[in-house]
Amino acid sequence: MTAQTRDPGPARPVPVIEIRNLHKSYGNLEVLKGVDMVAPKGHVVSLIGSSGSGKSTLLRCANLLEDSQDGEILFEGEAVRWRGEGLARHPADKAQVIRIRTNLSMVFQQFNLWSHMTILQNVMEAPVTVLGRPRAEVEEAARRYLAKVGIGDKCDAYPAQLSGGQQQRAAIARALCMEPRALLFDEPTSALDPELEQEVVRVIKALAEEGRTMLLVTHDMRMAADVSDHVIFLHQGRIEEEGPPDRLFGAPQTDRLRQFLSATA
Numbered sequence: 001m002t003a004q005t006r007d008p009g010p011a012r013p014v015p016v017i018e019i020r021n022l023h024k025s026y027g028n029l030e031v032l033k034g035v036d037m038v039a040p041k042g043h044v045v046s047l048i049g050s051s052g053s054g055k056s057t058l059l060r061c062a063n064l065l066e067d068s069q070d071g072e073i074l075f076e077g078e079a080v081r082w083r084g085e086g087l088a089r090h091p092a093d094k095a096q097v098i099r100i101r102t103n104l105s106m107v108f109q110q111f112n113l114w115s116h117m118t119i120l121q122n123v124m125e126a127p128v129t130v131l132g133r134p135r136a137e138v139e140e141a142a143r144r145y146l147a148k149v150g151i152g153d154k155c156d157a158y159p160a161q162l163s164g165g166q167q168q169r170a171a172i173a174r175a176l177c178m179e180p181r182a183l184l185f186d187e188p189t190s191a192l193d194p195e196l197e198q199e200v201v202r203v204i205k206a207l208a209e210e211g212r213t214m215l216l217v218t219h220d221m222r223m224a225a226d227v228s229d230h231v232i233f234l235h236q237g238r239i240e241e242e243g244p245p246d247r248l249f250g251a252p253q254t255d256r257l258r259q260f261l262s263a264t265a
C-alpha cells in the first residue's frame with residue numbers, strides 16, 4: 001500500500017461544468033468537433049465567435065437541452081450517464097437531467113417571458129412548480145431579485161408593458177430565483193437597442209463581481225473583456241484560441257481571431 005506517496009498538492013476545486021471532447025452533429029452536419037471547456041466555480045467564461053460557429057449549441061449541450069454524439073459532460077464532478085452511441089446517444093437518466101438542468105439557469109436573447117403572467121408571477125413560476133418551494137418564501141426571493149436588477153417597482157406589470165431591457169432584467173431575476181449553481185447566457189443583449197443594452201450589461205457585471213459562475217455567449221466584446229475570467233473563441237465547432245481576456249483581446253495569436261476581432265470592432 002505504498003503507491004500513494006506523492007503529495008497531491010492543494011485540492012483543485014471541482015468545476016461547476018466540465019466538458020471533455022464534445023462532439024455534436026445534426027444529421028450529417030458536425031457542429032461541435034471535440035470541444036473541451038471548464039467553468040470553475042465563481043468564474044465567468046465567455047464564448048465568442050462568428051454566427052454559426054456553435055456557441056448556442058455548446059450552451060444547449062452543457063444544459064442537456066441537446067443530445068451529443070461523443071465526449072463527456074460533468075456537472076460538479078458528476079458525469080452525465082449516456083445510453084446508445086453516435087446519433088442515437090442520449091442522456092440515460094431523466095432524473096439526472098432534471099437535476100442538472102434546474103441547477104443551470106439559462107437566459108435567452110428573446111427573454112422568453114410568459115406574456116399572460118405578471119413579472120412577479122414569471123419569476124415565481126419555476127421555483128414553485130418545478131422545485132416545489134413554498135410560495136411565500138419564493139415571493140420574498142422574487143421581490144428581492146427584481147429589486148436587485150432594478151425593477152422592483154414592476155412586479156405587477158405584464159411583460160408587454162416593459163422595455164426590452166426591463167424584460168431581460170426580469171428574465172435574469174427569474175433565472176436567479178432558481179438559485180442555480182451557474183447562469184448560462186445566450187446573447188443576452190443582442191435583441192436590445194444600444195441604450196437598453198447597457199442596463200443589462202450593468203446587471204451582468206454586478207453578478208460577475210458577486211462571484212457567480214457564468215457561461216456567457218455574447219457578441220459584445222467590451223462586455224466579454226470586462227466581465228470574463230476566461231474567453232473561448234469558437235470557429236467552425238472548434239476552439240481556435242482561448243485565454244484570459246487581456247491576452248485574447250490584447251494580443252490575439254491566430255489570424256482567425258484577429259480577423260474576427262477586426263470585423264466586430
Ligand code: ADP
Pocket residue numbers: 026029031049050051052053054055056057058
Ligand atoms: P452560433 O450560436 O454560434 O451562431 P449555433 O450553435 O446556433 O451557432 O449553430 C451552429 C450550426 O449548427 C449552424 O450551422 C446552425 O445552422 C446549425 N444548427 C443549429 N441548430 C440546429 C438544429 N436544431 N438543426 C440543424 N442544424 C442546426
Ligand code: MG
Pocket residue numbers: 055056057187
Ligand atoms: Mg447562437
